[in-house]
Amino acid sequence: MNFELSDEQRMAVETVRRFLDNKLEPEIRRHGERFIPKPLMKEWTQALTGYGHITAPHQEQWGGLDMGWLTHLLIFEEIAYSSLDVAIPGFINAVGAELIRRFAPETIKQRYLADLVAAEKFVSLGISEPDVGSDVAAIKTRAVRDGDFWVINGEKTWITNGAYSDIFICTCKTGENEVTHILVDRDESEYEVRDIQKMALNGQSTAQIFLTECRVPVANTIGRVGDGLRNTLQVFEIARCHMAMWSIGIARRAMDEAIAYARDRAQHGKKIAGHQLIADKIAIMATKIDAARLLTHRAISLVQAGTRAETECSMAKWYATEMAIEATRDALQIHGGNGVTREFIVERLVREAIICPIPDGTTEIQKLVVSRALTGIQAFR
Ligand SMILES: Cc1cc2nc3c(=O)[nH]c(=O)nc-3n(C[C@H](O)[C@H](O)[C@H](O)COP(=O)(O)OP(=O)(O)OC[C@H]3O[C@@H](n4cnc5c(N)ncnc54)[C@H](O)[C@@H]3O)c2cc1C
Structure with a gap:
């Protein structure tokens, strides 16, 4: 390697x-x-x-x-x-x-x-629903054929880019056990969007999307009818590596902020970076960020080579996202009282990090994927 x-x-x-x-x-x-x-x-x-x-x-x-x-x-x-x-x-x-x-x-x-x-248009990808998160196969949003159109009814939630979206790739039930991706173009088929307020990441849009008798040409079907879940799992590998990397980005920022602060702040007659318990936190942060990065680089390199890498992507996603929570929390601790003020960005990083283990499959789901690959025993049902 x-x-x-x-x-x-x-x-x-x-x-x-x-x-x-x-x-x-x-x-x-x-x-x-x-x-x-x-x-x-x-x-x-x-x-x-x-x-x-x-x-x-x-x-x-x-x-x-x-x-x-x-x-x-x-x-x-x-x-x-x-x-x-x-x-x-x-x-x-x-x-x-x-x-x-x-x-x-x-x-x-x-x-x-x-x-x-070119970012001339924005897309959003909708799987999650009010009653359905981890158990993707249980979605309720339904698309029914009417001649050359699908008629879609349902509600999606937590949809990133929802408010920005020009097109919405909606994961729909098209039969009893059949899940299909259908592209909804907002200029042609209306859907309603309501933004969700979160503890952080409110600069961008996470939204509910409501589809009511939404008519979409059958020509907008992505992939074969019934292949939606299989195709989702393939692009999830790429998405999970990005989730890992966004966590690494904020953990690295937290570490850099903590190092700068620890080199500047003095207590008990010396810079706090010289206190061994602070040095310990910085060494752990640096090592775990690198470990997360290595897992992520391995996973994406396999994907790039055209190899299925579900297990490696799940390892990278859960490890990096949980690592970011620890790293940002330690960075805040190194800032002492200043860390909880809006004057220092570690406060924001802590709020952002805690969101990381949820989208694109929670930590629990990633661990089930990894253990299923090792034991060969079905983990979900
Ligand atoms: C900021 C943000 C952006 C998002 N963007 C999108 C998006 O663009 N598109 C989209 O479709 N979705 C998106 N989501 C939704 C996200 O994918 C779901 O929140 C996630 O899959 C978890 O589903 P849930 O919230 O319904 O939790 P649930 O599935 O209800 O899980 C609740 C808890 O139970 C645990 N759990 C569930 N099943 C098991 C099990 N079998 N074993 C052990 N524990 C289990 C979970 O890990 C979790 O801790 C986003 C979410 C957030 C927070």
Whole structure:
């Protein structure tokens, strides 16, 4: 296994870092944690596409840079380091575009892929419902055929990019045990969106989506009817690596903030970085961040090579997301009382980190996936 980044990857990371430090992060800081309206989110996300956000893994034919998923994760880590709110919409576009690239008919690819890669349009992906989270197969949103149309009724919740979305890839029941992806274009088929307030990440949109007698051309079906679950599991591998990487981004930021503070703050006659219990926390943070990064790089390298890597992606996701909670919490502790004020960003990082283990399969679900692979015994039903 090669642990060195290529020159191209190193340059991509350095370039996006410079742009974030010198230009984008100060602007985002001035905006604060308030909701970022769609035109501004589009402007920021589009600026980042020039540095490989969304574009890195996708092919030139669709406006991408063809640099692979690992490079995308490296760039994504840098954006998450500066602002998760701004990193997230492009992450969903990158994954949504991949779902379309792998499974959609050519007409759908021609119609939407380039716009998603350029962040000209935003996509959202809807599985979760008020009564259905971890048990994806139990979804209730139903699509019924009526000639050349699907008629969709149901309610989705926790949908990232919901308010921004121009298109919504809705996971629907199309038969008793049949789950299918259907693309709903908001210009043609109306759906109602209501944003959800959370403890953090309110700069971007997480929303409920209501579909009532929503008529969608059958031509908008993505993948074969009944293949929705199987196809979801494939793109989940990529999504889970991104969840791992966003956690690594905020954990690394927390560590850097903690190191700067510990080198500056003096108590008991010396800098607190010199106290062994503080040094212990910093050493653990650094080591666990690297461990999470290695798990994530391995997982995405397997995906990039075309190998199914469900177990490796689940390991990376649960380990990195739980690690981020510990790292941000320790960083806050190193800041003492200052850590709980809005003057220092570790307070925000703690609130963001605690969300990480939930989307794209909770920690419990990831552990069931890993243990199922080891024991061979069905873990869910
Ligand atoms: C910020 C955010 C963004 C999200 N974005 C999206 C999105 O874009 N699209 C989308 O479709 N969804 C999205 N989600 C939803 C997310 O995927 C679900 O919240 C998640 O899958 C868990 O489902 P749930 O919340 O219904 O919890 P539940 O499934 O009800 O689980 C509750 C608890 O029980 C545990 N549990 C459940 N089953 C088992 C089991 N078999 N064994 C052991 N423990 C179990 C869970 O781990 C959890 O701790 C998002 C969620 C959040 C918070």
